[in-house]
Amino acid sequence: GENVEQHPSTLSVQEGDSAVIKCTYSDSASNYFPWYKQELGKGPQLIIDIRSNVGEKKDQRIAVTLNKTAKHFSLHITETQPEDSAVYFCAASVGGKLIFGQGTELSVKP
């Protein structure tokens, strides 16, 4: 089955800097790659997603890139703000079933 690896597990950046989180997946049939932000005690919130027919997608300060050949995808957050501090999860989906990475705890220091 699908296996998703996510790195780094923790990431600390200064406010205004960029943050990059990377994921790799194993199942070449995966065709949907969402990213979630989870704040303490809450459910995950979808922040951006990308499908397999697209290489890059951007939404304001957030962008995601996908390399299907290498089976990896990345989340890029620019101009980070303290409110971006949270745990971020990548996921890969085949047939609607999401398999998650291990999570990255992002800390943005003011």
Next chain:
Amino acid sequence: GAVVSQHPSRVICKSGTSVKIECRSLDFQATTMFWYRQFPKQSLMLMATSNEGSKATYEQGVEKDKFLINHASLTLSTLTVTSAHPEDSSFYICMAGVTSTDTQYFGPGTRLTVL
């Protein structure tokens, strides 16, 4: 975006009792619902997948007799933790999916504490 609700948001129960968690899609019909479990500081682990009107498909290692899933309608799925024990204490999150668009929406989660 689509809204998924869960009830209750928090529950504390005694060991040996059963707890039912409801997951509802409020403004769309979910052809598939997924149940995840998340332990503190860990990732989300898929427990089972259910399609409306059919039996749930459980992931390896998940006891189907302990975690009963019912998906009676396109807007409601329930997870019942039977004979709960302290090790079942966790954050349970449902996700409702729309097969035609391959998009999924999470509920807010239910914090279960078994004493």
